[in-house]
Amino acid sequence: MPLIPTCRIAAGLLLAALTAGQTMAATIKIGEINSYSTLPAFTEPYRKGWQMALDEINKAGGVHGDTLEVISKDDAGKPSDALTAANDLIAGEGVAFLMGGFFSNVGLALADYAKQREVFYLAGEPLTDAMVWQDGNHFTFRLRPSNYMQAAMLAEEAAKLPAKRWATIAPNYEFGQSAVAVFKKLLSAKRPDVEWVGEQWPPQGKLDAGAVVQAIAATEPDAILNVTFGADLVKLVREGQARGLFKDRSVVSFLTGEPEYLDPLKDEAPVGWIVTGYPWYTITTPEHAAFLKAYEDRYHEPPRLGSIVGYTLMKSAAAIIAKAKDTDTESLVEAASGIGLDSPFGPIVFRAADHQSTLGAFVGTTAVKDGKGVMVNTVYKAGGDFLPSEAEAASLRPKD
Amino acid sequence: MSLLLAQFLAGLASAASLFLVASGLSLIFGVTRVVNFAHGAFYMLGAYLAYSLTTHLTGPLGFWLGILAAALLSGIIGGVLEILLLRRIYHAPELFQLLATFGVTLATQDLVILIWGPDDLVGPRAPGLTGALPILGQFLPTYDIFLIVIGPLVLCLLWLLLHRTRFGILLRAATQDREMVGALGVNQKWLFTSVFALGVFLAALGGALQLPRTAVTHGMDLSVIVEVFVVVVIGGLGSVPGAFLAAVLVAELNAFGILIYPAISLVLVFLVMAIVLVVRPYGLLGRREGAARAPLGALLRPWRPLHWVGSLGVAVVLALATLLPFGLGRYGLGVATEILIAILFAGSLQFLMSVGGRASFGHAAYFGLGAYGAALAVKWLGAPMELALLAGPALAILGAALFGWFCVRLSGVYFAMLTLAFAQIVWSIAFQWVTVTGGDNGMLGIWPPRWAARAPTFYWMTLLLTAAVVLGLRHLTFSPFGYALRAAWDSELRAEAQGLRPKRLQWLAFTIAGAVAGLAGALFAFFKGSVFPDAIGIGQSIDGLVMVLLGGVGTVSGAVIGAIAYKAGSIWLLSQTDYSRLVLGLLIVFLVVLFPKGIAGSLQAAWLTIRTRRPKTGPGA
16 A cells, blocks of 8 residues: 555656756757768868857856757768768757758758758858859858858959959869859959959869969969869969969969968968968957967867857857747747857858858968968958848849 | 970879879789779878878988888888788689779778878978979979989889899789799799789879879879779770870870860860770770680579579568568668669669679769759759659660760770770769759759658659669579670670670660669659769769679679668768778778678578588478
8 A cells, every 4th residue: 555655756756857857958959960081171170169169058058958969970071971961860860950061062962951851951161152042042041151252352352453364273163163253253343454364174183283384374364363272272382383373473362371271381381372261360359369269278279260160150050049949940040040149250140131141251361470371461351241232142042 | 385395394294193103003903903993092101101201301311212111111011911901802703802902992091081180281392303494484393304204214114124024024924824824833922912012112102202292181092093094094904105105195185185175184084095995995005905814704603593592582571671661760761762772773783794794983974864864854844753763764875875885895994994984974074064964063952742752652662663673684684685695795706606796785785784773863863852973973883883792793683782781881880980981991801801702692602502511401403
């Protein structure tokens, strides 16, 4: 007989504990996908960035008391593998939404998956304009300044140069092609007197530097637009300097000021190029100082642009969840539209019209200091100033 | 005029390192008949070692010592690899060594990241060779002049080695007829080891010499290996002067090509290779391969249709597969569907390899044509899935019939390389024709209609098609057509004497394999909802080869097992670790050593052994 009441009490206590657990400390799972094995040089700092943000958020009590948990997957740099991972996260792990992506085609594949499966997707690195415009959809938001925005920032600077004859060199794929196309369009609009005298389209990673440098030099340009990066950039810089290509010529270059690309060049970094990038060593704003200190204390190395993207992406995710109050797709999409938050670069907004954030980039010129490549005379260009108006951007998107 | 000269010299400088790597590959193939996929890995290893050595050994002497030591060290590592790995598998079926060296390549990619870190490394420039000389108003870097000299110098040294030393005489003899060399009492083991080490030394030297020009990255192996294969084939396999000629030809065409049409370099080498192989089937300076190796067919037992136990097993497995949606969640079903598509793709390649006797290195072309055919039908014609699933294979059949007509005229490695060339041409069209195919941003929104959108429905549809096609291919293998194909492969002359038309049979087999791969591609497009150029990429072709070889090239349907093992393994590893390539690569190497006939082939052999040992208990055959 005494057994039954004890059982009842125990069961009651258990029930109370369970329901209390549900209301007090649930876990919100977030699925994250990136090219960790293919591009560790970029995705490692990125991972460190979001891990730091995640710890900050959870130490501060999570979001409305809920702990955030990130389940991270590798896509091996392939869209099809990214989709398998997305399926694993959504159907297998039961995450609330997806974030991440590095390559444009991976980002587009995930965005299309998000549309098909009606899942919220917060993209970090993919640069292609198609992601928020031509192929933009209701479920996809993107953090990083797009190809168009960076081209607009550089074109603004390029228009101030006296140069009239321009040559371009860009990797032969969508990123390079659209970077050149947008830059040409914007610069020609500002400077109708500009002439486009030559273009080179080496395959990504296989720049035949000697031949390409000669071919560009033969068109006798006043200025050169460069979109190559990584090992191709190293080849171009070395061969170009040996052959005198950059002598008395202006060079405008995408991404070159990002530590990811500038650091490996060491004292051979080009001097006087106008570039976009991330000069963490010259930014003095309090937001960035706080981020820099926390990052260096934690990892004992300077951040890279990937760190900023990872950190801000995680903070954006937390802000969206906080605003949404619930983690179903429609609440998240609604919360993300027009949401504002603070990033290490200052306040940003995810525009409601095209789901593009107004995170900006730094523009400056390259120099060599203490045997290292750096950016000098840097200016932060707020992303919002280089985007078409929301009405115009909305007209670029397919009708849902 | 001065521009043309500068362009010519720039081309010569690029040719030098291409030649170094290619000559090593050519030597190795000539003697051992091994298609050394790991050659690019050694090129990369040479560059990484040279980076470490030259940053520690400073000064002009230190730099050159570092370069040389890096190449020597790589050569020694290559020799050890030959002793530990390749020696065990020389007698495995043709191309099996390719699988082993592919495993080594995969593992190396992750190893260099573990050792040297993920960042691109920029090494020092060559002391004394950092400047440029003005030539006719153009600046020519002095390091380029050095490279222009080193190419012919190495060619001369190799020529002397091959023609003026006993070692060289043995090498040339082995290239022509290695069984005879063995019969004459030459220790083949050490001959093979030394030639492998020499080839690796040359590859690593080529990589180390790139140090002053470019960054060292963990992706540089793949960017060089295909180009080097191409150069070796254009020059003629086993021919060192041919490799030199081809390297110069490719580099010069590239240097001048970009003056006229800057986007050409993406596809140029493959265009050149396709043209050369169509006009001169054995490369510029190559000779018809001697009958150095018994054809694969002779190594095998004749095939038999499945034993009743086997048939029962297949029926049980099929029944279980049909019931899978009741036991698996949506993710598990997604993986199962992906594996089924891989089975279809690998099965089509196996039909071509095991029955047709031709190993294609570019089978992804037809997978990709199928995928793009379906996607284009949806995007531009608004076709429903049912129709698009026909349009995909239709495009693949067109492609396979066209390319196959050229390809079946060749055999062995030349056939493999011509298929690769066509695949790369298709790839570059998909990659380059942005307005139609979306370039590398691919084509999106190719989702199945409502009735097939649910995971179990799509799975059942894929299962039905895969099972029907794989069984159909088996049926074809045991039909008169299959036997005729087999005959054409075992002995083309006798088959012809019997009134068969080998070329036409093989052309037909090629087209059938293309059609099946196309169906796999079309299913893949709807499964993923999108198509990207990497569906036609070299990686996809290699995946196919690995699945067939892993399953067992000597079997009829081993690819089914190979596809399940490889696909499930790689998906699982990818979701578990950032170093999936290291684990997968080592796993492949172990499997190759343990099961030199492939998984299915080894199982079959074990089964046959059991049956012959205990004939009474076995059912009467």
